[in-house]
Amino acid sequence: xxxxxxxxxxxxxxxxxxxxxxxxxxxxxxxxxxxxxxxxxxxxxxxxxxxxxxxxxxxxxxxxxxxxxxxxxxxxxxxxxxxxxxxxxxxxxxxxxxxxxxxxxxxxxxxxxxxxxxxxxxxxxxxxxxxxxxxxxxxxxxxxxxxxxxxxxxxxxxxxxxxxxxxxxxxxxxxxxxxxxxxxxxxxxxxxxxxxxxxxxxxxxxxxxxxxxxxxxxxxxxxxxxxxxxxxxxxxxxxxxxxxxxxxxxxxxxxxxxxxxxxxxxxxxxxxxxxxxxxxxxxxxxxxxxxxxxxxxxxxxxxxxxxxxxxxxxxxxxxxxxxxxxxxxxx
Amino acid sequence: xxxxxxxxxxxxxxxxxxxxxxxxxxxxxxxxxxxxxxxxxxxxxxxxxxxxxxxxxxxxxxxxxxxxxxxxxxxxxxxxxxxxxxxxxxxxxxxxxxxxxxxxxxxxxxxxxxxxxxxxxxxxxxxxxxxxxxxxxxxxxxxxxxxxxxxxxxxxxxxxxxxxxxxxxxxxxxxxxxxxxxxxxxxxxxxxxxxxxxxxxxxxxxxxxxxxxxxxxxxxxxxxxxxxxxxxxxxxxxxxxxxxxxxxxxxxxxxxxxxxxxxxxxxxxxxxxxxxxxxxxxxxxxxxxxxxxxxxxxxxxxxxxxxxxxxxxxxxxxxxxxxxxxxxxxx
Numbered sequence: 001x002x003x004x005x006x007x008x009x010x011x012x013x014x015x016x017x018x019x020x021x022x023x024x025x026x027x028x029x030x031x032x033x034x035x036x037x038x039x040x041x042x043x044x045x046x047x048x049x050x051x052x053x054x055x056x057x058x059x060x061x062x063x064x065x066x067x068x069x070x071x072x073x074x075x076x077x078x079x080x081x082x083x084x085x086x087x088x089x090x091x092x093x094x095x096x097x098x099x100x101x102x103x104x105x106x107x108x109x110x111x112x113x114x115x116x117x118x119x120x121x122x123x124x125x126x127x128x129x130x131x132x133x134x135x136x137x138x139x140x141x142x143x144x145x146x147x148x149x150x151x152x153x154x155x156x157x158x159x160x161x162x163x164x165x166x167x168x169x170x171x172x173x174x175x176x177x178x179x180x181x182x183x184x185x186x187x188x189x190x191x192x193x194x195x196x197x198x199x200x201x202x203x204x205x206x207x208x209x210x211x212x213x214x215x216x217x218x219x220x221x222x223x224x225x226x227x228x229x230x231x232x233x234x235x236x237x238x239x240x241x242x243x244x245x246x247x248x249x250x251x252x253x254x255x256x257x258x259x260x261x262x263x264x265x266x267x268x269x270x271x272x273x274x275x276x277x278x279x280x281x282x283x284x285x286x287x288x289x290x291x292x293x294x295x296x297x298x299x300x301x302x303x304x305x306x307x308x309x310x311x312x313x314x315x316x317x318x319x320x321x322x323x324x325x326x327x328x329x330x331x
Numbered sequence: 332x333x334x335x336x337x338x339x340x341x342x343x344x345x346x347x348x349x350x351x352x353x354x355x356x357x358x359x360x361x362x363x364x365x366x367x368x369x370x371x372x373x374x375x376x377x378x379x380x381x382x383x384x385x386x387x388x389x390x391x392x393x394x395x396x397x398x399x400x401x402x403x404x405x406x407x408x409x410x411x412x413x414x415x416x417x418x419x420x421x422x423x424x425x426x427x428x429x430x431x432x433x434x435x436x437x438x439x440x441x442x443x444x445x446x447x448x449x450x451x452x453x454x455x456x457x458x459x460x461x462x463x464x465x466x467x468x469x470x471x472x473x474x475x476x477x478x479x480x481x482x483x484x485x486x487x488x489x490x491x492x493x494x495x496x497x498x499x500x501x502x503x504x505x506x507x508x509x510x511x512x513x514x515x516x517x518x519x520x521x522x523x524x525x526x527x528x529x530x531x532x533x534x535x536x537x538x539x540x541x542x543x544x545x546x547x548x549x550x551x552x553x554x555x556x557x558x559x560x561x562x563x564x565x566x567x568x569x570x571x572x573x574x575x576x577x578x579x580x581x582x583x584x585x586x587x588x589x590x591x592x593x594x595x596x597x598x599x600x601x602x603x604x605x606x607x608x609x610x611x612x613x614x615x616x617x618x619x620x621x622x623x624x625x626x627x628x629x630x631x632x633x634x635x636x637x638x639x640x641x642x643x644x645x646x647x648x649x650x651x652x653x654x655x656x657x658x659x660x661x662x
Contacts, residue, residue, distance in 0.1 A: 041618070056617045067617065181596040248609070255586035256596055265512035265587055274512075278579070278615035285611065286387045286398065287372070287603045 008126065010205050011093060014117045017209070018070045018097040019053075021115075021216045025068050025099065026055055028220055032227060036060030038068065043270055049074040054273045058280070062108065062231050066101035067276035077120070080267055089120035089127050096133075097216065100277040101223075106243035107233040109139035109146070109188070110250065111223050112277070114260075115212045131208040132195035135219055136173055137226075138188030138250060140243045142299045144309075146226045147189045151309035153222040154192045157214045161207070166310075169194045174306040179253050186303045187253045191222075242296050245288050247279035254278065339457065341536050342424060345448045348540070349401045349428040350384075352446075352547045356430065357386055357399050359551055363558060367391030369399065374601055380405040385604045389611070393439065393562050397432035398607035408451070411598055420451035420458050427464075428547065431608040432554075437574035438564040440470035440477070440519070441581065442554050443608070445591075446543045462539040463526035466550055467504055468557075469519030469581060471574045473630045475640075477557045478520045482640035484553040485523045488545045492538070497641075500525045505637040510584050517634045518584045522553075573627050576619050578610035585609065 026038045036057045044051035052071030057063050074093040081087060096116030103110065115133035119126055137150050151170065158165035173193035179185045192215070199205040254261050254277055264274040290296035357369045367388045375382035383402030388394050405424040412418060427447030434441065444466035451459040468481050482501065489496035504524035510516045523546070530536040585592050585608055595605040621627030 058617065065615075065617070181600075181602045244612075251582060251613075251615075252586065252606075255583065256593065262587065269512075271512045272618045275583075275615065276617050280615060281575075282582075282613040282615065283611060284396075284582075284606065284609035284613065286389065286396070286607050 008119075010117070010129065010209060011095070011119060013209060014095055014212075015072055017213055017216070018072075018095060018115065021097055021213075022053065022055065022068055022070045024217070025219060026057075028224060029057065029063065029066070029068070029101070032224060032231075033057070033060040033062045036063060041272075043273065045073055045075075045270075052270065052273060054270075054276065056276055060104075062103055062105070062227060064102050064104040065276075065280035066099070067273070068097070068099045069273050069276065070097050071095065071270075071273070078267075084263060087120060087128075089122050091121040093119040093121075098277075099219070102247070102279045103227070103231070105231055105233065106140040106235050106239040107143075107230040108227055109137050109230075110247075110279070111135065111137055111219075113216075113219050115216050117209075117212070129199065129205065130195075131197045131212055133212055133215060134169065134173055134191060134193030135215065135222065136177055136188055136191035136193065137223075138246075139299065140239075140246050141295050142189070142302055143226075143230070146229070148309045148311075149225065150189070150191060150222050153218055154215065155310055157211075157218045158192065160214065161211050162203070165194070165211075166192065170308075177253060179249060179257065181252070181256065182249065183304060185249065185300070186306055187250060189302060189309070190306055241283065242290070244279075244281055244283035245285060246299075247282045248284045250279055251282055339450075341448070341460065341540060342426070342450060344540060345426055345543075346403055348544055348547070349403075349426060349446065352428055352544075353384065353386065353399055353401050355548070356550060357388075359555060360388065360394065360397070360399070360432070363555060363562075364388070364391040364393045367394060372603075374604065376404055376406075376601075383601065383604060385601075385607065387607055391435070393434055393436070393558060395433050395435040396607075396611035397430070398604070399428070399430045400604050400607065401428050402426065402604070409598075415594060418451060418459075420453050422452040424450040424452075429608075430550070433578070433610045434558070434562070436562055436564065437471040437566050437570040438474075438561040439558055440468050440561075441578075441610070442466065442468055442550075444522075444547075444550050446547050448540075448543070460530065460536065461526075462528045462543055464543055464546060465500065465504055465522060465524030466546065466553065467508055467519055467522035467524065468554075469577075471570075471577050471630065472626050473520070473633055474557075474561070477560070478633075479640045479642075480556065481520070481522060481553050484549055485546065486641055488542075488549045489523065491545065492542050493534070496525070496542075497523065501639075508584060510580055510588065512583070512587065513580065514635060516580065516631070517637055518581060520633060520640070521637055572614065573621070575610075575612055575614035576616060577630075578613045579615045581610055582613055 030037050036059055038055040038057045041054040042051065043054065050073035052069060054067060054069045057066045072095040074091065077087065077089050077092055094116060096114060098114045100112045101110060113135035118130050120128040135154065139146065155166040158169065169192035170190060173190040174186060176193050177187040177190065179187065197208050199208060261274055265271065290300055361368050367390055369386040369388045372385040373382065374385065381404035383400060385398060385400045388397045403426040405422065408418065408420050408423055425447060427445060429445045431443045432441060446464035449461050450457055466485065470477065486497040489500065500523035501521060504521040505517060507524050508518040508521065510518065528539050530539060592605055596602065621631055
């Protein structure tokens with residue numbers, strides 16, 4: 001297992017990146033919460049290689065439960081991996097940051113992001129490598145301007161790298177976070193998601209590394225302004241009830257459909273770090289239906305029928321400077 | 332699809348049985364609850380064949396959420412079925428009763444039972460048939476006498492049919508309801524579970540039909556006395572908190588591991604009827620650990636290490652009459 005534990009340029013850079021990003025995000029979330037702080041659990045995989053830093057926040061002023069986790073793990077390629085991940089090779093290395101934040105206030109959306117890097121080895125050499133990641137938003141009440149701001153932030157990042165990215169990754173995201181057992185209802189209003197991006201001639205490893213870094217830090221630009229705008233909206237028991245019903249859908253997606261969660265749970269991953277994604281309090285009512293014409297029904301409708309959040313005309317008019325003025329940059 | 336919709340002796344008997352049992356159980360549960368009544372949703376599979384009667388109860392004095400469902404469904408054998416269920420044949424028929432009850436009071440256990448019958452057809456003839464079923468108990472606080480009573484009730488039924496059944500079906504149950512991702516913690520204290528029981532020379536279809544009927548009606552003997560004994564125990568917020576944490580484990584098992592749930596959700600089953608099994612309110616805390624030496628820790632310990640609830644010596648001494656006196660027969 002020597003190969004998987006030795007360094008190379010991209011691996012080393014990636015490990016620094018995810019830990020720096022973890023620090024930056026935790027610091028900012030603590031600052032805005034003003035009450036709760038992250039508690040860190042370091043864990044090791046034992047007989048297998050590597051481990052992680054799980055950081056959880058709970059019962060804050062704003063954040064009811066959240067985790068910002070990093071893991072740097074490696075090992076021998078197993079038969080299960082060959083089958084389920086469809087990979088060859090002898091050893092593997094994977095490192096990533098994974099984040100889920102569940103706010104108290106139903107008017108503040110839940111958010112998830114994940115950025116990961118994978119290497120495969122044969123005969124002691126890197127035989128393959130790829131990048132994946134994304135960020136998606138799960139509101140309980142729909143504010144169109146928030147959805148547009150969130151998508152616009154990632155579109156702008158994408159456009160700096162490749163104009164084809166945003167439409168592709170937006171669609172991949174809409175197609176992935178789907179409760180197929182609920183008439184293809186989406187988990188939320190999406191964002192971007194990309195996977196298995198292997199370095200090519202033009203878009204080499206440095207390119208994908210840069211893209212992941214830009215997307216990773218954009219999390220703060222994309223999410224924090226929404227938190228600040230919605231955190232003080234008064235809410236009542238009915239709003240909370242609806243949030244908990246929708247959190248049930250989040251649980252359903254993560255446990256029934258999310259490949260990473262299921263693979264982790266079935267292959268001896270660290271359960272508590274994987275399931276930190278689950279919301280703190282949840283309701284499962286039989287056949288719950290929001291009232292027709294209500295804000296709750298509007299949210300459900302948008303999850304059933306994802307839409308384009310960027311108005312192309314506006315976008316064409318907006319240059320990078322204008323976009324920068326609109327976004328409350330935080331890093 | 333004519334064959335799957337025509338009658339035969341066992342199919343007809345089974346359909347009558349599950350609906351009679353549904354009526355009997357709902358009636359008894361309503362009587363003991365004293366407030367809530369079951370609401371029935373009849374549904375049809377549309378283009379496919381058959382449908383069901385979903386009966387749900389909620390916000391009762393005793394029962395916070397529950398469902399007692401029957402379904403009678405049939406259709407063509409699909410590729411998915413061939414693969415996942417490992418069956419051949421051209422048409423299939425399945426009918427069953429499925430029940431999950433989540434009480435308000437954390438001192439009253441959750442209970443699940445399911446009895447089902449399956450037929451496969453080739454060339455218009457029944458080519459194969461089998462029976463399956465079981466009942467298992469999920470307490471939040473352990474009362475050893477309740478666990479013993481529950482297991483004793485089913486052991487006595489089993490013994491009337493075959494002395495080998497109880498140990499076998501108890502083990503099958505302990506081996507099935509397992510959160511493998513939580514150090515093989517069981518969902519509860521078990522019960523009995525049997526599957527794919529095909530009629531043989533001695534134990535013919537009438538035998539298995541009789542066994543399912545005896546087990547099905549034993550539900551009331553097994554569960555109601557426990558409800559009556561525990562329903563008025565005062566509980567506080569801490570007890571409820573623990574119940575909701577444990578309900579989280581119930582959700583994890585049902586959505587991550589339960590073959591029936593996952594198969595149903597991924598093959599266009601009726602989602603609301605399948606997910607009626609999920610508890611009404613649930614908590615997912617990061618790395619929740621009960622206090623050492625507490626009643627909560629004792630419950631967790633018994634889920635990690637299933638035990639034999641029947642003391643063989645006592646049992647040898649107990650004849651059927653004595654057992655009958657001990658059990659508060661309800662049907």
